[in-house]
Amino acid sequence: MLGSLLKQIVSGMEAIPEDISRAFQEQKKAIGGREPQLLDIVKMLQTITSSQRTFVCIDALDECAAAHRVKILDSLKQILEKSPETRIFITGRPHIRAEMERRLGGHMASVSLCPNKEDIIRYLRVRLGEDETPDAMDESLIADILEKIPESVSEMYVAMILGIPPRIIR
Numbered sequence: 001m002l003g004s005l006l007k008q009i010v011s012g013m014e015a016i017p018e019d020i021s022r023a024f025q026e027q028k029k030a031i032g033g034r035e036p037q038l039l040d041i042v043k044m045l046q047t048i049t050s051s052q053r054t055f056v057c058i059d060a061l062d063e064c065a066a067a068h069r070v071k072i073l074d075s076l077k078q079i080l081e082k083s084p085e086t087r088i089f090i091t092g093r094p095h096i097r098a099e100m101e102r103r104l105g106g107h108m109a110s111v112s113l114c115p116n117k118e119d120i121i122r123y124l125r126v127r128l129g130e131d132e133t134p135d136a137m138d139e140s141l142i143a144d145i146l147e148k149i150p151e152s153v154s155e156m157y158v159a160m161i162l163g164i165p166p167r168i169i170r
Helices: 002-011 018-029 038-051 066-082 094-107 117-129 139-152
Strands: 055-058 087-092 108-113 156-162
Touching (some): 038 066, 094 108
Antiparallel strands (some): 087 156
16 A cells, blocks of 8 residues: 555656665665565655655555554554654544554544435435346335445544644544
């Protein structure tokens, strides 16, 4: 994920910073031309984000495996320590909120979002209306879908991770 983030940031730049270019050239010289390791990627992201204001969006962090999530959060904290102007916006389910607060400390403000049941039903009706095989479902199945799915949709939350202590009231 962080490698992809680095690629996206670099591809939007007019010129690749010399430090980044040199690091990639050194990786090519390694046996088998290995890809940059996590530590290398974090250093490159620190270099770039410390010289320009950067906004990062990560959706559904809760879907990331726990071991990877720990590395991502620790890496983001390292980036923020060197890049106080960087802002990170993350969405996820509530069960990772405590982990994010623990790993990112006082740099986080979050907001809980609960989906509106009527909005979910309206969305499902539209999608069911677009079904290309309408004969595959009877009215009973449609009624079950419209009843059970809105009940099982869970709360989401949005975390804003700031390079400076948050001033947002929770």
